[in-house]
Amino acid sequence: MSESSINSLLENLKNPDENVRKQATEELWRIWFYQKGISGMERLGRTQMLLERGETAQAEALLTQIIREQPDFAEAWNRRAVLYYILKQYQKSRDDCQQVIRLNPIHFGALHGLGLCYMALGDYQAAITAFRKALDIQPYSLINQKFILECTARLS
Template sequence: MDEASIINPLLEALKSPDEKIRNWATQELWKHWFGQKGVYGLQLLQQSQALVEAGKIEQAEALLTEVIEAQPDFAEAWNRRAVLYYMNGQYQRALTDCERVVKLSPIHFGALHGMGLCYVALGNYSAAIQALRRALEIQPYAVENQRLILECSAQLS
């Protein structure tokens, strides 16, 4: 089974008026992204998350960087590192990693949302709106993105 035959029905389900269907599709897409590199890749992402939860941020960053260097096409490793950078106020570094995720996986609504958050933190509200609108094209019922777009629009007026 090719990737499109897995992903396309999930993308369609994200547009469903039924919240349960949307939630299911969202979870399945996250599972797909986390599992892109099999069990070993998933374990490395889980290990990095455990390090973050233990407050070992530098070790988590080092692990994710190692994973990225070994498997530069592993979009979720880039995304996890972007989240780490964002949490530590390193918005430009987070943005750079989010951009890489979106290059690897243009439908990655998580990275597009992350780009929006980074742009908001950097005060670039127009760019934030663009990123969040791209995320809404994929996940039209994402209330958080809708709310952020309204807040950014208010900042611009």
């Protein structure tokens, strides 16, 4: 997908029309999941099936293998960050979120996840920063607005 198409989707995330924002969000997620084509998407799908069956060690092993083979596959890093977060391994999750953002600075999901990790680790100022960066991309995200308020209250 061209840079102008991505920029158009990013602008649509700021559109007052909820349907326009929803379509843009779905399209960006589709692009990210299919970064490595159908085979990459299928491998991520296998990790999700493992997670759903509670086979977290196998899911982690497969995600780590994908990352080792394709270190620029941002969504593989993001999926592993989600896994680590679920396992309450917040520092590992934070580190993977940071890698996603290095590879894909507009990845609002990883920015949100980074904020969640910082919240879980008790670093509310860093969480606010991450949620604000996510809001720069998705200004209508109520969950990020809510978490900014929660973190601000905890700092008071």
